[in-house]
Amino acid sequence: MPMGLDIVVSGPAPTQLPGAGRPQPARRAHRLVARDSGEYLFVGIRGAAGVRGGSGAHSPRQPEDVFLTPGDICFYDAHDPAALDFPECFRTKVFLVPYESLGLCETDVRRLAGTSVPRMSRLGSLLSPFLSELADTASSSRPPVGELLAWNAVNVLATLATERLGRDATCTPDARTPMMARILEFIDLHLTDEDLSPETIAGAHHISARYLHRLFQDEGTTVGRWIQRRRLEECRRDLMIRVRGGRTIAAVANRWGFMSATHFSRVFRAAYGMSPSEWRDTVGRGTPASRR
Template identity: 50%
Template sequence: MTTDSVPDDEKARFWGEAVSRTLVPVEVVPLADRPFEGRLVSHRLGYLRVSTLEADAMRVTRTAALIARSPQAEAQVGVAVQVSGRAVLAQDGRRAQVPAGSLVLYDAARPYTLDYPEHFSTHLLQLPCRLLGAAEHDIRQVAGTTVTSAEAFGAVLLPFLDTLAACAHSCRASVGDRLAGSVTDLLSTLVAQLTGAAATDPHARDGHLVQRVREHIDHHLGDPELSPETITGAHHISVRYLHRLFEGEGVTVSRLIQQRRLEACARDLARHGRTSPTVSAVAQRWGFVNPAHFSRAFRAAYGVPPRTWRALRTTEAADGPLARSVPVDPRPRMVEQVAAFPRQHSQPIYQST
């Protein structure tokens, strides 16, 4: 995005909206005594956003009011790599001078101000705070800390981030996922170095992401569009990376979605009441749009058709409370129950309703 073709009297407003829409909602005040000029390029590498800003002098403010307007937004941690010009970051009572060739960390979940007193160029990298695996007080402690190339770790980190921002546009999705993981590991190490804490284990980060995916699946079971593709879109990772995350889970993502849907259907079918929903209504409620497919999948998992399951659970209800959890594959037990079920009841069970 660039202000080149924007009328002079609209440039500042356009730029503020572009930055807020691409990064996080902020207030932007130009400081130059001429029509504002700015250029913003932004890319996604998995869950990592990499942006490059080149613009005239300005002040960027992230206020408490702007943060409160989007309470559901995930907390982000940012790294600003100053390419040219200089910046001043104020956050949590600290004021960090950021000369060209250095970087500064900031917490987008809390108010801050970034002053650019002259024409500048900077790389901004943002990722979810949770993936750093650092405690909130550790992130708060390092926010507003400047790191230069004169420091051992800075001498490694700064050239890497600068090169990453320059080539982000050419990275394939699978490569972008791995690079995002590498950046997270490096920043986690930086936070650990600055706070004296132990660096986060990358496996712990992946495990946390797997848990987030599982929670996402459970919250969207009723959406018939739920799929690996929609999951990766929500978490800003590639399908390949998603499948790699689940390699050690003993189940594919698609299979997990179907299992969780079938378990939800089995629980609903086992409930009793005067207005019990039909089998087709239960299937649709949990994301099955094809009744025939649902019936086949249910029988494959539970050994009997949905209507038989409902009838058997109705019979069991007289003997005591139903189990809270539904087994994934109770076929041996169900086959015994079907064999023992009174013959005179078999016709109504299988008959269409």
């Protein structure tokens, strides 16, 4: 699955939601309560840094009940899973995905934990059955098909997260300062420059490199990681668009600032769960033009 996405399909009631750590009842800010037996969809958001959910790591509080009906989609922090209060007979389908893959920051994760998309809402009625079927199909499909389905799942979940956060989401472009918006635009315009660095970015905006790093820290990432992520996204897009164009993987990598093909292949696999050639071949098999 791409970008560390895991899909967990379970039958009888689990004792706890899948997560990265042991259960910590004193820190849980939410208790998920089922209104009836049936199937429930969960989105577990995780991060390498150990994102913590709504209660915070230092001030435990009483759980807040979140009531769910069958078919509802609920977000939770995979590093601090919510408590379950469900009937004996229910089924779960859980999507575990890194928060960066959803375009979120740590603050967004704290705001999303415990929020749900009701099955009877406009988005829920459209996406709940789609995600349910996608979970079954992706988890049982061979790698090429499973990878493409999983990409669809990530895009759908990112849309849901954006909808839940609303216009005032902490880390969405609309909420960024004008300075940060200009910096991100500058980075996008200079992604092909091999000398793009924190120093050149800071100098172009007449700020110190230290202040630049602080701005990205507030976004939950670093300057280097942001640049690498954007370059990888452009490389992945180029490999998909130019699958029949004859351009080599090394040429695509070099165009977007990766001077070492070995390094590019390593970071591409770490980000997307497959090598650049595997991604190109998968897209090639999945496009109608490639089957002519």
